Amino acid sequence: MVIASDGIFEEEHDFxxxxxxxxxxxxxxxxxxxxxxxxxxxxxxxxxxxxxxTTGAGPGxxxxxxxxxxxxxxxxxxxxxxxxxxxxxxxxSDQRQGRIWLGGTTLLGLTFIAGQIFEFTEFVHGGLKMSxxxxxxxxYMLTGFHGLHVAGGVLMLAMLIAFSLxxxxxxxxxxxxxxxxxxxxxxxxxxxxxxxVVYLLQI
Amino acid sequence: MATTxxxxxxxxxxxxxxxxxxxxTAFEIATPYTDMLDPVRAPLLIAMGLAKFVIVxxxxxxxxxxxxxxxxxxxxxxxxxxLVFAVVLAVFQAL
Numbered sequence: 700m701v702i703a704s705d706g707i708f709e710e711e712h713d714f715x716x717x718x719x720x721x722x723x724x725x726x727x728x729x730x731x732x733x734x735x736x737x738x739x740x741x742x743x744x745x746x747x748x749x750x751x752x753t754t755g756a757g758p759g760x761x762x763x764x765x766x767x768x769x770x771x772x773x774x775x776x777x778x779x780x781x782x783x784x785x786x787x788x789x790x791x792s793d794q795r796q797g798r799i800w801l802g803g804t805t806l807l808g809l810t811f812i813a814g815q816i817f818e819f820t821e822f823v824h825g826g827l828k829m830s831x832x833x834x835x836x837x838x839y840m841l842t843g844f845h846g847l848h849v850a851g852g853v854l855m856l857a858m859l860i861a862f863s864l865x866x867x868x869x870x871x872x873x874x875x876x877x878x879x880x881x882x883x884x885x886x887x888x889x890x891x892x893x894x895x896v897v898y899l900l901q902i
Numbered sequence: 903m904a905t906t907x908x909x910x911x912x913x914x915x916x917x918x919x920x921x922x923x924x925x926x927t928a929f930e931i932a933t934p935y936t937d938m939l940d941p942v943r944a945p946l947l948i949a950m951g952l953a954k955f956v957i958v959x960x961x962x963x964x965x966x967x968x969x970x971x972x973x974x975x976x977x978x979x980x981x982x983x984x985l986v987f988a989v990v991l992a993v994f995q996a997l
Contacts, residue, residue, distance in 0.1 A: 723969075726968075726972065727971065727972065727975070730972045730975045730976055731975055731979075733976065733979070734975055734976055734978070734979025734980075734982075735979070737976075737980050737983040738979065738982060738983050738986060740983070741982075741983030741984065741986050741987050742986060742987075742990070744987065745986065745987045745991060746990075748991060749990065749991065749994050765931070765934065769927070769931040772927060773924065773927055776920075776923055776924065776927060776954075777920065779920075779923075779958060779962050780919075780920035780923070780962070783916045783961075783962045784913055784917075787910070787912070787913050787916065788913075790910070880962075880963075881963055884958055884959070884962045884963045885963070887958055887962075888958050888959060888963075891951055891955050891958070892955065894951070895930070895948065895950075895951030899930065899933070899934055899947050899951075900944060900947055900948075902934050
């Protein structure tokens with residue numbers, strides 16, 4: 700697995716070039732699951748759009764702080780880059796570099812979650828609770844479930860770091876990093892949609 | 903359905919794509935605050951969001967390089983989700 704002058708790996712992943720059916724099946728299963736998650740978030744975003752004007756006596760989209768959420772969005776986007784760099788390092792069997800990037804991704808994920816907790820706290824103080832209005836319910840359900848997905852991802856990243864430190868992420872198990880990476884990038888692209896539809900298009 | 907996969911890019915490509923995504927996000931954030939873009943604000947934001955979605959899926963998630971089957975699975979799912987989205991909004995006349 701060598702990097703060629705044109706910046707492309709000369710060899711494919713071992714599990715691709717050898718056509719290992721177990722690896723291929725696991726990856727296909729991951730993609731199918733991510734597909735089902737697309738339906739899940741699609742339904743949640745639809746629900747939010749249905750109720751976006753049903754604010755009752757409570758606040759609506761004017762409560763959003765776009766500069767703050769933009770910073771959180773940037774953090775999550777950059778975590779996708781550190782994740783792909785971690786995946787790349789493990790593909791090259793560079794465990795140390797891989798752990799550094801995994802650690803960076805974990806920190807960025809935790810920063811995003813901390814930002815979301817802060818944002819929710821501010822909104823509750825501003826009068827927007829889950830029970831305030833259909834707008835509040837659909838907003839907290841959508842962004843809250845996304846936050847739970849990020850938290851799940853952070854847990855998986857921490858487990859990968861622990862596995863790597865114990866020497867249980869050998870090259871033949873590199874697939875585990877790739878599967879977690881797929882999940883993490885998916886959570887990122889869902890946020891790209893949420894940020895555009897829920898925040899930017901509503902102000 | 904093709905069964906061959908292509909090589910994944912090197913770290914340099916990921917850095918460049920990450921930089922591009924950061925620049926795109928900066929434009930995205932500036933758009934609602936730029937008065938002259940008001941007439942095209944919504945389509946512009948949707949286009950930029952879509953571009954980021956496609957870039958992350960294609961490069962970071964390796965859909966551009968992996969087996970075409972994965973691309974099909976995800977594309978069909980996203981198309982299905984969009985259909986659900988459109989049907990729900992149309993039924994409730996929110997479109």
